[in-house]
Amino acid sequence: MDWILLLEQCLNGLQLGILLFLLAAGLTLVFGIMDLVNLAHGSLYMMGAYFATTFAGWTDSFLLGALLALPAALLLGILVEVVALRTLYSRDHLDQVLATFGLILFFNELARIVWGPAGLDLPLPAFLETSVELLPGVPYPAYRIAIIVVGLVVAGGLYALVSHTRVGMLIRAGASNREMAGALGVDIQLLYTLVFGLGTVLAALAGLMAAPILTVQTGMGETILILAFVVIVIGGIGSIRGAFVAAVLIGLIDTVGRAFLADLLRLFLANQTAETAGPAMSSMLIYILMAAILAIRPQGLFPPRGR
């Protein structure tokens, strides 16, 4: 086993985990606190990528584009919450799933009409387009390091916000017991809008950070949304800490599995079989993990206290 390669794959896994965390953090907050199943979270991720690409095109700067995209996403999130989701809180989950599925179709079609079907490219500035030598002879893409750094900073910021501020206290209170928090005079309506806006900004941040690696296109949010749901189920719905641990876990398992499973299978399977079975099995790994965790700890690894 090549240890340098393993290290590199772990970094790749960490980077995927960080992106998943940003997406899952918003999802888990919205699901945990507002009790709203928001399938359209992936669409907000997509809109973040489209916003950043458009603004970067206007300002000719990747960083400015990214910075402008976040407040735009916040406004979009608030708009969606006020216009579409507010009426859904009292409905059951099936209605929410239907309505937010409608939102997915709406946003995909909107993106197609506004930005065209071809997809867009978000070019990186030169200083991020290169690779950095982590260890001698191990170059690693600078941009992926930037994703890891930004993600860790945001994770730290979220931790501080949720554990050490008044707003965070209200969020935690809302996650533990909504009715009681409301009864104690917390403006739940406002809290909901705020949480949803925060979730949107996090999703948009994930989207705009993924944009230079992937292509910005309609439907880009759906594939990653499924992973994000797996993350919040494993981490415990409503728990930011759980989302972080689970996201990194999923990112690592997915990437390392993809990288080494085929080689591992080759030890005791025919070459041809191992080649095809490898990718198929690596895509199952995370679901097997989810099934195992649901069987042992149905409430997830770090469920919010007080439930």
Add this chain to the structure above:
Amino acid sequence: MFRKLMGLAAAGALLASPAAADKVKIGFVTTLTTGAGVIGRDMRDAVDLGLDHIGRKMAGLDVEVIYEDDGFKPETGKQKTEKLIQKDKAHFVAGYIWSHVLLASYKTAVDADTFLISSNAGPSQLAGKLCDENFFSTSWQNDQTPMAMGEVLNQRGVGSLYVMAPNYAAGKNMVAGVERTYKGEIVAKDLTRFPDQLDFSAELAKVRAAKPDALFVFYPGKHGTQFFKQYQQSGLKGTVPLYSVFTVDSMNLPLLKDQAEGSLMTQFWAPDLDTPANRRFVSGYREKYGRYPSFYAAQSYDTVFLIKSAVEAVNGDLGDRDGMRAAMRKADFESVRGPFRYGNNHFPIQNFYLRHVVKDADGNFTTEIVSTVLENHQDTYAKDCKMSW
């Protein structure tokens, strides 16, 4: 109320008499939604341009093309094929970008005695054991293009190769194709998840560790754009040269720009191929749509002319299926690739070229032919096909 309406609608559908064969009905199944929708748009535009060029008539009959979206899913493609045959009574069903969609839809069409024409996908099964008198291809068999690339790699003295492709029908064919002709050592193969895997960081890291002389990939559609960007970011570009098939096309070149400049690929066709039909096609396409056509578009344009040759050979008698089949077997139409003939399995026997990415006079990125790699090449599965004529 809803039931009553449904009843009425059903009654209406029953009462409507089946249309007499006063027009040629062509069903065209392609991907119009999802990220791959841009390919479907290119194909539809090319078919429409082909219809313009023939005055929207074949042997005096009007032509109606019904486009259907397979949504990038085999099951949807099959449903749409059934709909085109059973409800619309199409005389020809064409299109099909994806091998897995074509394989799912194939039986429905050929068993219903409807002509099925693949305008892109060329899975090995349909060229070999499953070949059928009702199936024709205006493209290629999947293995051929990578086989040409294998020859290119031999000519260039590439000693070791790393192979990457998505894990589905066409991906496996592409890998088999390059393995068949490439004489050097294949250090490793990675079949990645399809279509959901868009991040290739894990595989690219393995490529770096394996230190091959070159990297061969097949990533069609949006996967191509993403692969190229990540290849660039990984810093492999200077050390491991990239050879690809069906990965760079006229749709992602405007996104890739100079990232792809100089990139090498093999193909049966190029926009600068100098044939009368191709000049008319490329200039007409650029004039009407303001962009270069892709190979998907070229094959779709040829589809229109193949069907036209069949309909005209029987003077518009669409019931004369044997006559139409015999006409199509002659490949007696002006193809954008120049004259070619059909093998016994109804796949073209044709040339394959090495192309590279260049900038044209207006600064647009396009591809240009470097050399001819394989001449009048027939796929290797033709021998498994029992059909002869």
